[in-house]
Amino acid sequence: MKRWIWIIISVLVIGFVGYQYYNSKTSSTEATTQVRTATVQKGKLEVKISGSGAVEPVTSEDIKATEDNNEIDEVLVAAGDKVTAGEELVTFTDDSDPITAPVDGTITSVSVKAGERVTSGFAVAHLTNYTDLQTVVQVDELDIPKVKVGQTASLTISAYPDTTYTGKVTAVADEGSSESGSSTFDVTIHIDNPANLKVGMSSEASILTDSKDQALYVPVDAVHTSNNEKYVIVTSGNTSTSEQKTVKTGIANDEYVEITEGVSEGETVQLPELSSSSSSQSQGFMMRGMDGGGGMPPSGGGSQGQGQSSGRSGNE
Template sequence: MKKNILSITIAVIVGLFAGWLIFGNSGTDAAAVKDVSDMSDSHDHSGDNANQMWTCSMHPQIMQPEPGDCPICGMDLIPAETSAEGLAMNEIKMTENAMALANIQTTIVGSAQASNDDGMISLSGKIAENEENNAVQASYFDGRIEKLNVNYEGQKVNKGQLLATIYAPNLVAAQQELITAASLKESQPALYKAVRNKLKNWKLSDKQIDAIEASGSVRDNFPIYATVSGTVAEVIAKEGDYVKQGQPILRVSNLNSIWAEFDAYENQISNVKEGQNIKIVTNAYPNKEFNAKVSFIDPVLNNATRTVTVRATLKNTEGLFKPGMFVNGKLKVLSESNNDLISIPATAVMWTGERSLIYIKTNPNEPVFEMREIVIANRNGENFTVKEGLENGDEIVTNGTFSVDAAAQLQGKKSMMNKSGGKTTTGHEGHLGMQPTEDEMESSSASAKKRMKFPEKFQTNFSKAIDSYLKLKDAFVSSDAAQVAILAKKVSGEFKSLETEKLGEMEKTHVNKSIEMLDLISKNDNLENQRAHFVILNENIVTVAMNVEGADPILYVQKCPMANNNKGAVWLSTDKDIRNPYYGDAMLTCGSVIEEIN
């Protein structure tokens, strides 16, 4: 019995000792691990969170101490770069996310020789009527058009063909004089001759005059015959119209010879001379090449487009060319050599009027960019040839150039609108990305209203033109450059029809500037350039709209503080909801209503 108790006691003691050896050390290790874990957690969450800042990839001026949504565009914030070490003074570094959202693309440039068709420059243009071959078919006497035999555009007309029949009271009287003079021609030959000449001056032929004299009866209606052959370009009068002597009835164009009219940019003029050979290709016949010579160079430069018209005359006896066709012309470069020139896409260049600027990628492995000024030699279609500022192998931004420039502007680096660098104010400092304050709205309203006066008829027609403007704005929202160009041309036509003769100088300035910007937009196929002109267009249209009474429906002046290189830009809308025309889907809801026009 005693032995059993002793054995049990010894076993218990041994078990307790073994348990201490196993679980005592494990607990110590666990505590140690827990302590290390606590230190690690404490370091990760207290140290990093205190220093980590969050920013918006599209609005890098936004800085917040914690993640969330951008107060401007609503996008998710991303961790901000902790430093910009290693960057030169005017270099900027963008995140991969920002580059993807802005669709920034780069290209390594090379010699222009490879892409410039062996020393050729390219011009874009259209087929136009040869105005030297145009003729106007007019009425030779007063009367009413009883029958118009040629009555639609495009109709073929041959010389001697009957164009119209006219009732002419004066001719009725002249016929009676002829019949009377014919009976006296033996005794009064001078009178007889004078009456016949009178009818000849009205383009009646000897055969017609002899027929009237032989019949002895007066005709009420007289025919008008075509004096030239060609194609009807315009029908000016219609049946039933009363026409005066010399008043046009038809405009006829002889399309056996046509003009190919090209736009040559200012820096291409030195490579174009009269008599120079030009090779012409049309979209309609892409596999055919037509040879011609430059027959005319406009001596006056178009201030709006900075181009001159270069014209070549083409034979068109087969009727291949139709007025309005798009054509491309290629000319041999007149300069001695272009081996040192570099060709770049036109989308890469920002032009301020004085400087041509591009952004170059300075680090091949990272998205680091710097603005550079270049000297352009020529524009060849959709490309520029660069004389100075680039070298073969340089990598440049070819898409999204204005987005990179906006980022440089925000970071205070050299940019398109800021030659020397340094932060610029935006007019909304302290409220950037937020809803404008009441003071800001009142200030904006006061600056826009110039106390201008417009005649009632102007105001009515302007309100109608605004309907077309709103469609243009929607095309900008959709980022549809082709539709933007079409609608801008339409709005320009409506603005040109506004009666401005009775307007004051200030009022005329705003209207004329609007038309100028609309014409530039309509002639441009680059969306970023179109939007740059849209900024100036809106500055003028909004000012006019604020001074026109009776807006129906109500117009809202809306503003994006990020547009126009962070200076802000406005536009008009009939809807309070923001649909940003300057960024489209990238920042569709960026902006706010700053004024209501009712």
């Protein structure tokens, strides 16, 4: 009698496991689609170009003698001294014009001493201004045509991740450097208030190349192209009805694109669908049934809701 009971139990277990396995294999081929939409927004849209680099002094230069064979009478500074523009640094025994500081800064090295003779062009000292700083960042060749002198930039310094610095583009290199088949160009950004910054610190710059107030915009993947025409799919109600509308676009960044014609603020546009397999859910139920964690899957099952993504400009 006991033997028959064990046989029946074994058959039931094998049948249950087989059913779950078959069910999981069947449901793995069933994919559900998730309808994604976004609302046409109105606000400020900004286009920014990024680049990375390091903090540098605006002024770091050798101070050179301008006369030949002059004998030095006195060296008035030492390495580490702070000087102001016009301050005397070196005097001569023949009372010729002394060598003076061209700008404010710090003397970082001195290479002469009293009694020595110098010739024109010889570097007697080096001066660096540590309070007037800039950063030189590398910008990709595809983005460099958008970068112009005078554009503003926000800066993040690795040493101070919670502080945002500001600056302005002062120079754009005419010649780039190539590596791994692509080129980058140096862009120099003067830092407005470089408090606490030190030469050599790494930096990340975000250069504002275009901006528009009261722009209509949608996520970039809402816009499709066919036969050289751009269009969006406008939905209404519960997305049961839709209409294809031809649009014209304006400025764009990595996330959003301006719509200059074709849609109105508040309209709902459809985004590309995302497919998700239900096999992982079914397999999870099967495993719980086998390890004693749950038995049969709950009735009714879960349902996929509609996801909605609303566009926002980068600084809203």
